[in-house]
Structure formats: structure tokens, C-alpha cells
Amino acid sequence: MQPSTEFLTPEECAEVDQALLTSRERFSARVAIYALRTLKQIAQVNGVAITKLDPKQIEAWVYQDESLQTGIDREFRSFFAQLVIASLNPLQQAARATGVPIESLTVAQVIIWFEEQAKLNLSKITSDL
Structure with missing residues (x-):
């Protein structure tokens, strides 16, 4: 399977943008969604579960991802x-x-998890005040 030529699809971007998250949390959610798609592809190609992937396999895949080739230097890819x-x-x-299992997570489930974490963090902050 070839990697996607887009970091996130327009639909995925819209789902993240609709979430009740800070900019930082949205960035993390976007990276996690990209990572989920990428990790599924790497695991499928290597015939292993995502949890069994080696960091070197992940790094090699990211380096060859077409969506990260134009105008991006090697240090950023690393x-x-x-x-x-x-x-x-x-x-x-x-x-x-x-x-x-990670392989079965959906984009919606990832976003919901990030929203739940944001709520927990907010409640911790407000309880400390």
C-alpha cells in the first residue's frame, strides 16, 4: 500500500476543527490521526501488529512519505x-x-479521546485554583 499524498484528508481536518480542543491539542490530534493511518500501513506491509513495529521501520516510512517531501528538510522529517x-x-x-486494538481505532474515536483528555486536564486546572 502506498502512503497517502495528503497529511490529512479535508474530512479529517474538518472533524478535528470541530472538536473542542485548543490549538496545541488539535495539532496533537492531527499528528495522531496521521500516525494512525501511517502505522496501519506500515503494520500491514510488514505483516505485524502496530504494537510490534520497530521505531526504525516507522522512521523509514515517514522519510519516504510523499506528503512530507516537498520543501521539507531531513531534520524536519527526523x-x-x-x-x-x-x-x-x-x-x-x-x-x-x-x-x-489500535488497528481498529477510527478517526472519531481518536478525536473523542483527545477531547476527553482535554476535559480532564481542564478539570484538574480548575480544581487546583
Whole structure:
């Protein structure tokens, strides 16, 4: 399977934009959605579960992703590969929260998880005041 030529689809962008999230949280959700799609592709090509992927496999895939080729230097791709690898943590948490394997997560489930985390963070902040 070839990687997508878009970072996120217009529909995915619209779903994230409608979420009750800060700009920072939207960025994290977008990266997680891209990571989910990418990790599904990498896992399928390698015939393993997402949780069994090696960081080197993920980095190599990000480096060859067509959506990250134009006008982007190698250092940014390395940074972005690390973001994708780091996205495994919230994706694993979202999978546990929904009771499904990472491979079965939907974009909507990822966004809902980020919204729930934002609410928890907000309630912690307000309770500390």
C-alpha cells in the first residue's frame, strides 16, 4: 500500500476543527490521526501488529512519505518521525479507553479521546485554583 499524498484528508481536518480542543491539542490530534493511518500501513506491509513495529521501520516510512517531501528538510522529517513514534502512546491509551486494538481505532474515536483528555486536564486546572 502506498502512503497517502495528503497529511490529512479535508474530512479529517474538518472533524478535528470541530472538536473542542485548543490549538496545541488539535495539532496533537492531527499528528495522531496521521500516525494512525501511517502505522496501519506500515503494520500491514510488514505483516505485524502496530504494537510490534520497530521505531526504525516507522522512521523509514515517514522519510519516504510523499506528503512530507516537498520543501521539507531531513531534520524536519527526523523530528516528524519522532512525533509519529511518540503518537503510539496516546493511540495506545485511546485504544484501551475504547476497548479496541489500535488497528481498529477510527478517526472519531481518536478525536473523542483527545477531547476527553482535554476535559480532564481542564478539570484538574480548575480544581487546583
